[in-house]
Amino acid sequence: SAVISQKPSRDICQRGTSLTIQCQVDSQVTMMFWYRQQPGQSLTLIATANQGSEATYESGFVIDKFPISRPNLTFSTLTVSNMSPEDSSIYLCSVEGMPRGANYGYTFGSGTRLTVV
Amino acid sequence: GIQVEQSPPDLILQEGANSTLRCNFSDSVNNLQWFHQNPWGQLINLFYIPSGTKQNGRLSATTVATERYSLLYISSSQTTDSGVYFCAVVGDQGGKLIFGQGTELSVKP
Numbered sequence: 642s643a644v645i646s647q648k649p650s651r652d653i654c655q656r657g658t659s660l661t662i663q664c665q666v667d668s669q670v671t672m673m674f675w676y677r678q679q680p681g682q683s684l685t686l687i688a689t690a691n692q693g694s695e696a697t698y699e700s701g702f703v704i705d706k707f708p709i710s711r712p713n714l715t716f717s718t719l720t721v722s723n724m725s726p727e728d729s730s731i732y733l734c735s736v737e738g739m740p741r742g743a744n745y746g747y748t749f750g751s752g753t754r755l756t757v758v
Numbered sequence: 759g760i761q762v763e764q765s766p767p768d769l770i771l772q773e774g775a776n777s778t779l780r781c782n783f784s785d786s787v788n789n790l791q792w793f794h795q796n797p798w799g800q801l802i803n804l805f806y807i808p809s810g811t812k813q814n815g816r817l818s819a820t821t822v823a824t825e826r827y828s829l830l831y832i833s834s835s836q837t838t839d840s841g842v843y844f845c846a847v848v849g850d851q852g853g854k855l856i857f858g859q860g861t862e863l864s865v866k867p
Contacts (some may be wrong), residue, residue, distance in 0.1 A: 674854075674855070678799075682859075683844065683857045683858065683859050683860055684801075684844070684846075684857045685857075686854050686855070689854075699854075731799045733801060735855070745803070745806055746789055746791045746803060746806035747789075747791060747803070747846070747855050748803060749793075749800075749801040749803070751799075751800050752799040752800060752801065754799055
C-alpha cells in the first residue's frame with residue numbers, strides 16, 4: 642500500500658489565523674482526498690484533489706475556507722483559513738492504493754489534530 | 759446515497775474476551791474496508807474486504823455482499839485493541855468512501 646507522510650501531527654492555533662497541512666505520498670497517485678473528523682464524530686470528505694485542476698469540494702465545504710493545492714502527483718496541501726474553535730478537528734489525507742495490480746482500498750495519513758483557541 | 763450503519767456504538771470488554779462488530783450497508787458495494795482508529799487519531803487499515811472472509815492474527819472479517827453486511831471478529835482482546843472501529847464503503851457506481859459512525863471499543867485489563 643501507499644505510504645503517506647502528513648504534517649504537522651498536531652497544532653494549537655489562534656482564532657483568525659490559518660494552518661496549512663501537508664501530505665506527501667511515496668508513489669504517484671491521480672487523486673488525493675482530504676477528510677475532517679470533528680470530535681466524537683465519523684470522517685467526512687472535504688474535497689478531492691486532482692493534479693492540474695481545481696479540487697472538487699463536497700457539499701458544505703468551500704474553497705475560500707479550505708483551499709487545496711496539488712502541484713504534482715505525490716503532494717497536496719490543505720489550508721484551514723480564518724480558523725474558529727469550530728474548526729478544531731482531526732484532518733486526514735487519503736489515497737486509493739493499487740500496489741502491483743491488487744486493490745488495497747484507501748490508505749490514510751497519520752492525521753493532523755488541530756485545536757483552535 | 760449509500761447508508762452505512764455500525765453496531766454496537768459502544769462496547770466494553772474484559773481483556774481476553776471475544777467480540778463481533780457489525781456493519782450494514784444499504785446498497786451494493788465494490789469496496790468495503792475496516793479501520794481501527796487508535797487513541798492518537800491514526801486510522802489503520804485492517805481489512806479490504808468487499809466480499810468473502812479474511813484473517814489477520816486475532817482479527818478476522820467476513821462480508822456477505824448479497825445480504826449487505828460485514829462482520830469484524832476480535833478474539834482474545836487486548837487493551838491495545840481499544841479505540842474506534844470504522845467500516846467504510848464505496849458503492850457499486852463508484853464515488854467517495856462513505857464511513858459508518860463507528861464502534862468505540864474499550865478493553866479493560
